[in-house]
Amino acid sequence: MKRLFDFIISSLALIILSPIIIIIAYKIRKNLGSPVIFRQRRPGINGTAFEMIKFRTMKDAVDINGMPLPDDMRMTSFGNKLRNSSLDELPEFWNVIKGEMSLVGPRPLLMEYLPLYNEEQKRRHDVRPGVTGWAQINGRNTISWDEKFKLDTWYIDNRTSWLDIKILFFTIKKVIIKEGINAQEHVTTEPFKGNGDD
Numbered sequence: 001m002k003r004l005f006d007f008i009i010s011s012l013a014l015i016i017l018s019p020i021i022i023i024i025a026y027k028i029r030k031n032l033g034s035p036v037i038f039r040q041r042r043p044g045i046n047g048t049a050f051e052m053i054k055f056r057t058m059k060d061a062v063d064i065n066g067m068p069l070p071d072d073m074r075m076t077s078f079g080n081k082l083r084n085s086s087l088d089e090l091p092e093f094w095n096v097i098k099g100e101m102s103l104v105g106p107r108p109l110l111m112e113y114l115p116l117y118n119e120e121q122k123r124r125h126d127v128r129p130g131v132t133g134w135a136q137i138n139g140r141n142t143i144s145w146d147e148k149f150k151l152d153t154w155y156i157d158n159r160t161s162w163l164d165i166k167i168l169f170f171t172i173k174k175v176i177i178k179e180g181i182n183a184q185e186h187v188t189t190e191p192f193k194g195n196g197d198d
Contacts, residue, residue, distance in 0.1 A: 001161065006103050010096040021090055024082070028056055031078045037091060042108035047125045050100040052108055055088040086175045092131045104164040105130030106152035109192065116194040117149075124152040127159070132171040134163075140174075145192050 014021070028036045038056040041049045057079030082088040095101040101108065108129035117124075134155035135148045143151075155163070 002102065002164070003099070005161070005164075006096050009103060010093040013090075014093050014097075017090060020087070024055055024087055024090070027078065028082075031076060032056055032059060038088075041111055042129065043111055043114055043125060044100050044108065045125060045128045047114055047122075049111060050095070050108075052095055052101070053091040055082055055091060057082050057088050089131060096131060100128070102128040102130045104133055104155075104159075104167045106133050106155065107136065113192050116192060118195055120153060121149045121195075123156055124149065126156055132167060134167060137167055137170040137174055 025036045036056060038054045039051050040054075042052040044050045058075050079088075092101060096103055105127050106124040106129055133152065135143070135151040138151050139147065
C-alpha cells in the first residue's frame with residue numbers, strides 16, 4: 001500500500017509541478033550553468049547505494065589545489081532560495097517512482113557515514129529513505145545528530161499510513177513558513193563525525 005501511494009503521489013506531483021520544474025531547470029542553467037541536476041550516491045534500504053538526484057544549488061568553485069571551496073563560498077543567493085523553499089528536492093520524486101526512496105522515511109545521508117553508526121542508528125536503513133521524514137518536521141537541520149537519529153528510529157517503530165500523511169501535511173506547512181531549514185550560521189548541516197565526538 002505504501003509503495004503504491006508513493007508511486008501515485010510522486011507521479012502526480014511531477015506532472016502537476018512540471019511547469020515549475022522546467023522554470024527552475026532553466027534558471028539553474030542560466031545562473032549556475034551545467035549540470036542542472038546534482039547526483040550523489042546515498043545509502044538506501046539495507047544500506048544499498050543508489051543515486052539520489054536534486055537540483056544543483058552550488059557553483060563548482062575550487063581552490064588552487066583543485067579542492068571544492070567551503071559550502072558558504074560556493075552557495076549562490078539563487079541556490080539558497082531553492083534550498084530554503086525545498087524546491088531543490090523536487091527531482092527526488094523520480095527516485096520515489098523508481099522505488100529507491102519513499103515519500104516519507106529517514107533522509108538518506110552520506111555513504112561515508114555508514115561505518116560511523118552504532119547498532120541503533122543503523123536501523124534507519126531498515127526502510128526506504130524518504131523525501132521527508134519525522135526528523136524533518138521536528139527540527140530538520142536545527143537539531144543534533146543524536147536527536148535526529150532518535151526521531152528516525154522512532155518513526156521506524158511507529159510508522160503507519162496515517163503518520164505518513166501527517167508528516168507530509170506538516171512538511172508542506174514547514175516549507176511554506178520556512179521553519180527549521182538550517183542551523184544558524186551554517187549553509188548546510190554540520191557533518192556527522194561519529195558517536196565519540198559529542
